[in-house]
Amino acid sequence: MDVKQTEKIVIYTTRLCPYCMAARRLLDSLELTYENIAVDGNRELRQHMEAISGSHTVPQIWVGDTHVGGYTELAQLHNAGRLETLLQGKGPDA
Known part of the structure; x- marks a missing residue:
């Protein structure tokens, strides 16, 4: 995916969650940068x-x-071609 990423991606995860792993794999495959916040064992x-x-x-x-949701919603945005516009700050429905 050749896209100019102007928006920051933040993902809250746990280490062993398969959907978390899938979301990180998708973002990595698109060569996007993101902040991963692991909530394992951190109640706050x-x-x-x-x-x-x-x-x-x-x-x-x-x-x-924009709160995307979970992996399913991220994949749906990507598959519909709307993730790129969101990454450019244009909103998910642009």
Whole structure:
């Protein structure tokens, strides 16, 4: 994927979560940079993630200020060709 990434990607994960691994593999395959925040054993980080996402499941993924959701939603954006526009700060529906 040859895209100019202007938006920061943040992904909350746990070490052994298969969906977290799949999300990181997808981002890595697209050669995108991201901040991985591991919430394993860190109650405060996990509570923060839950508070800002409204969900207790991982992964939780943000592109810029947009909460993407989990791996399924990330893959759907990518497959629909909308991840590139989101990475450029144009919003998921641009």
